[in-house]
Amino acid sequence: MSHHISPIREPLILGNKSYHDITEDLISPTERTPGFAWIVGFMISITLLAFGLFCIAWTVWHGIGTWNLNRTIGWGWDITNFVWWIGIGHAGTLISAILLLFRQKWRTGVNRAAEAMTIFAVMCAALFPGIHVGRAWVVFYFFPYPNTRGPLWPNFNSPLLWDLFAISTYFTVSLLFWYTGLVPDFATVRDRASGLRKKIYNFLSFGWTGSAKHWQRWEALSLVLAGIATPLVLSVHTIVSFDFATSIIPGWHTTIFPPYFVAGAIFSGFAMVLTLMIITRKILSLEEYITIAHIESMNKVILVTGSIVGVAYLTELFIAWYSGYVYEQFAFFNRALGPYWWSYFGMMFCNVVSPQFFWSRKIRRSIWWTFFLSIVINIGMWFERFVIIATTLARDYLPSSWSYYSPTWVEMGIFIGTLGIFFTLFLIFTRVAPVVAVAEVKSILKSAGDQYTGPNAHKHGHGKANKHGVGNGITPNHDHDAGDRNVKEAVGAASSSMTAARSEGDGASAEMEIDIPDYGGLDDDLKKIEGVGPKIERVLKDAGIKSFPALSEMKTESLQYILDKAEGNFGGNDPQSWAQQAKLASQGKWSELKQLQDRLSGGKY
């Protein structure tokens, strides 16, 4: 807490929040009755889930013949969906574990929901190995336990069994990590609840008290779990890739598969997190906790991992040519020009082209573009797995083995059913638990809250405690002494300088002498400055800044001081770009001003 925070760091918590505000904003969705959007979403996903369960029952009752798998295409939509869901699950562990090890504070806005998403995605994935066997009622044979059949053990040398261990471990570790983080947050819900809700959350919070020793152990546990979850998440999709890479099928038997699959998993996982978070933050009004900064950071990860996937595609093509191995070369000709050429081009467009849009800062920070591209990416990644599995198997070594596969309604129904399972569980999660990690967000408030970053970083820095609590000393609504009244009188004057008295016991604000440049009767429409609305224009004009030239000569610290001290809650606004915009306006350079404003977002760089 005593390290220097650069003033150019973007804040991760907006809206001048106090610790109590954070509790209120994040816990109250679990205390309200569900809104219309939630009910409609829940109805739809429960319906899909029910249809999926019906299709699964149909499969188990009538047998795998209800699917269109045939003699050479033994894996179709079942394994495509399996790999797709496991890939989606990777984002949660990456955000929770790997970003913890890299000390990235922005993970706290999204880690709870992303970890929940991982758990639900792994549950959907695990369904497929379970039901794609001939006798689903004896799938427990996969597990090594002493039995009366010899004892007959499973084949530990097979990647299919490594998968079993990897996914079971991944599910268990993710669940433990997620729940450990939830315990203190459930305690917060418990302490606000009464009656039956209090009993339920008391049970769920395991008796958490907030004792210092418990927090110490909690942090130690989180750190070690993060440390072991990181190689775990890398190993899981590596092992899934081994299902293909350890075979002899051309197009599968390549050493690029492990890193390619892991990068692809992170790629699709982050896309799904973004899809869910953009909807969730809007419906639960969490835009101040899941900010554009968070979305931009996730888009940067998507750009990197999407580029790795793109490079992997090109590498496969290059090596197929360079190796001179005709079967490998044919595998790729077949993908692009064979019976499934449409899925190959879908994959190439969605996965290679779409993440490259995120080089543009404007698109990285745009909600609509991000939402649209995240869905495109998830579709593309489904096609990638389909291309790898069905296309390759349709045209293997012997032409006499060539065949074609398209799914039956049962297979499609099961896939839709897993979407139903996933969204049902996620919707229940948003009702029952806080979607953002409450305690972790509180712990980064003093280093990443917007009242502590930007030009205020040096003023409201560390060690400047406020007796009345976080956030209270900064907005003048809470000050009740004579010093403040002097400020209001001085601000009303149109003259050139003003001073503010120090308010008693308030260590956070300091005296400041501000010179307002005098431009006579010049009066401009300050609302033309991005970030200045009618109320802030009033504040500036009351302080004596009435024109563009005057505003262009003001220092950011002075403007921030005026905003802080004005009546009304303006401390959260950031005037970093106003002087520059005012300068262009005062010189009449309107098109340059427009270009500058296109680059800004809410008046910020």
Place this chain on the structure above:
Amino acid sequence: MAGHKDIIFGLYNDEEIMLDAVKAANADHLEIMDVYTPFPVHGLDPLLGLSESRLHIAGFVYGLLGTLTAFLGMTWIFTKDWPIIFGGKPHWAVPAFIPITFELTVLFAAIGMTVTFYIVCGLGPGVTNEILDNRITDDKFCIAFDKSEVNAGSAESFFAKTGASEVHSKTL
């Protein structure tokens, strides 16, 4: 927690003030019973004289147990109990054993450490602890003294001196 404890505790609005208060308590040699916070406060543990957690050592031991279970288990199964030739591989196929050995190491370490964490903290499903104040998990920082170690008078003057916003007593 059997037996009665008379507790006097103070609530603070800000963790920096609470940290200064803990330093003052150390200077005045007042024995703090415990400190309760809504989130982990860095710098608090050394001030309270808390020894470092040894959970990571437990984690290592559990992980080692997982490694040995997996590797020795597979070795016995495939060399002694029912050796089968898979794909021309030798019976003791060490490279093929690596993925499962790694997974079981992680699994045992995670489950073992988490269960140990809850046991040593005295937390778990069905455990109910007496909470001093409902706002501690919201935005208040609490320093608690045991009245049998620190008398109420010195505790109250301590809280007044260090800027506690509220002082209460409770019997557990």
